[in-house]
Amino acid sequence: MLRIVLPPLSEEEALARLADMDRLGRRDYAEIGVPMFLATEDLTGNAPSRPSDGTLDGTGRILATLLAEGVEALRTCTPDLTADDLARLIEALADRHLLALAVPAFSRAPDLHPAEAA
């Protein structure tokens, strides 16, 4: 099995991500739309074998990797992380990647390949 350990975030990037979390946290949550990713979990013993949206494009692994490295970066300044920290991390991930990771593959974008789509 191939095991790859990514280098930690640079201090500069870690600080930028933390600053983004602070920026998001200052918004008026009572009247804005806040994107989130929610993991699905089957507690009935019938865990599905496929991704929940049926896609096998690595989107979930990208998000998991980004979340894991975000946790490690945040731990450098806050060793004892809480559920609130986790919420802020996933909220920042969703803010940055909800739209970006929903774009179809270049070759499957019908507006970029009208001949194939037709």
Next chain:
Amino acid sequence: MGELLLPGPFDDALASILRGLSAGRMLRVVNFHATPAYRREEYRRQVAAYADRFAPVTPANFDAAFDGTWADPRPGLMPVLFEGWRDNVDVMLPILEEFGFKGWFFVPSAFPGIGAQDQRAYADAHTLRLPRRDEYPGQRVALTWDEAGDAASRGHGFACHSRSHFDLQPDTPDDVLREEIHTAAAEMRAGLGQPAEIFCWLHGAEAGVNPRADAMLKDAGFRYLFSNFKVQRLA
């Protein structure tokens, strides 16, 4: 924040979420609360952007969005409207319908039944935050059950957000749980004319925070629990 609970150690909770995400088991949601008219154009632009990229998760296809039988090439998206505000119906619902989405109304079941003159005080006492500007002076601020039933008949989704917008704790006594779960389930059924199958606590406690509550949710007929980080199938 500062009120969120996990069912166990942080690293266990994180590992569970990472397992789900890395396997692609996730739902994409956008959480709204009040949706005042002075932000209407902002909401409209956002929903238009979502419509370019996502397919609506609806009550009819929710199970498929959960279990991997999702058929649309686009990922699904759930616009969630918390608390049962009147402006969700007046402002957001027409926007969602314009772009083909279904709204998911997460309603504390007691709120629609509070008299109009008492709704602001009730909201203040139950962590229900009104928008900065009151757009319904002297009038009700919660949706009515008639409005809810009408939206449900047009394919929008409803979830039970406890009875009183309740913050579940590990030591919440059984009589309070019965009120917040069984009474709430009955009020949702009476108000909508159909049962709600999704439940969500204030501050989004997940299964395991209070196992007595988990068992009672199943007894009351709830199939899914929405929490801060997960959607869990209970039954």
